[in-house]
Amino acid sequence: MFHVYILRCADGTYYxxxxxxxxxxxxxxxxxxxxxxxxxxxxxELMWSESFPTRLEALDREQQIKDRSRKKKEALFRADWNGVSAAAGSRQRVSTALDARSNQTENSTVSPPPVIVLVRPQLGENIGKAARAMLNFGLVEMRLVSPRDGWPNPQAGPAASGADVVLEQAQVFDSVAEAVADCSHVFATTVRKRGVTKPVVTPEEAARTIRSDAGRAAILFGPERSGLETDDVALARTIVTVPINPEFGSLNLAQAVILVAYEWSKGADLASPPETELDPPAPQEELEGMIVQLDQMLEAGGYFFPPDRAPATRRTLRTLLTKPGWNSQEVRTLRGVLSTLARPRQR
Structure with a gap:
């Protein structure tokens, strides 16, 4: 049984x-x-809780509750269902990253998401930021190898910015070998030559391999200051690296994780921002009317000087005004601006 709960903290906020x-x-x-x-x-103080038979259902409910305002949560405490309904609206929501993960795991033809292994991470904040990067792109399984400051680390939670599920489920191991023991494919992220001969691929190529091959995959990330050691890389089957500025090839831990997670996410069923249709460009007649209006105003103001440069200047203005592909509303707006300039209102 899994439980979703809300706590009231001493400072009056809710968790x-x-x-x-x-x-x-x-x-x-x-x-x-x-x-x-x-x-x-x-x-x-415990204010409210609800039980669910599966973790996925609990996680889905947790995300619903987290998205609610303080007023909605307090209506929930009072069992004020009218208040909850009015504030919450529809309870239908898009699939979460964990829903996508569940669907992929249940489908035997799709490989499970990769495991992110942080080897000897140093700062709790960086672990939290890496967790946030993971959950942004649908990854939830983090493994830690000998974190310097131990685990759990109180600095990780605030830096995770809500990616608590990743931190709560993080597992700790004493060695890289133990952390990847159940994985069929191990990738080591590094931009340095380590004296180990391995195939080298980009994050995009690694993501394709992970999605197409059966079995779990693990991706290793080294400690913040030094990166993976030679012995760590030796455990991997493939090196993952990115083309990078040779004069400055340093990525922080969360940046490295987000690069790899993003490439993997391209094959996952994650929500994308909705596309907005643009209005069609204005008819040529409307655009021509605006250009004539501007030309007349500029002529009256003595803009076209010297006279022998007037044709070239007019051509330049026409090129400028026909480049953007103005829609009708934009043309009307600009003509309104020109009209105001021609006949300024008395204040």
């Missing part, structure tokens, strides 16, 4: 999370041992 053990998780929040938002905002 929404999910867990498979509500009593134990509340104890962690109260003790300040759970990393993230509530760590320094105790004591906390």
């Amino acid at each position: 929404t999370g999910h867990t498979d053990n509500l009593e134990a998780r509340l104890a962690q929040h109260q003790a300040g041992t759970f990393p993230g938002y509530t760590h320094d905002r105790g004591p906390v």
Whole structure:
């Protein structure tokens, strides 16, 4: 059984999370041992909870609740369903990254998403930022190899900006070999030559391989200062690198993760921003009317001087005004501007 819950923090703010053990998780929040938002905002009070048979259902509900305003959450506490309904609107929503992950895992012809392995990461903030980058592009499985400051790390939660599910499920290992033991394909991200002869591919090529081959894939990312060591790269089957400025080839951890995650996401069923149709360009007659209006105003103002340059100047203006592909509304707007300039209103 999985639970979605809302806590009220000592500063009056609300925190929404999910867990498979509500009593134990509340104890962690109260003790300040759970990393993230509530760590320094105790004591906390449980305001509401709801149970679900699967984690995916709980995660879906958690995201719904997180998107709600304070007013909607407080209506939920009171069981004020009219208030919740009026504020929440339709409860239909697009598939989350975890929904996409579930659909892919259930389909035997599609390989599961890759595991992101952070090898000896140093700062909790960077782990949190990497988690945020992962969830942006539909990846949720993070593995940590010997994090320098231990785990959990209270600095990771705020930096994750809501990607709590990635941090909550992160697993810790003592070695790279243990972290990738169940993976059939291991990729090492590096821009340096490590004295190890391996196939070298771009993130795009790696993503194609991950999507087309059966079995789990793991992608290794090294510590912030030095990157992967030679022994780490030796465990991989393939090196992933990007064309980069040879004078400055340093990427931070989250940047490296987001490059690889984005390429993988191109084959995932993630939501894209809606396309907006542009109005068609204005008919030539409308555009010509605007150009004539401007020409007459400029002629009256003595703009075309010297006279022998007038044809070239008019040609330049026409080229300028016909380049953008003005639509009708834009033409009318500009003509209104010109009309105002010609007959300024008295204030």
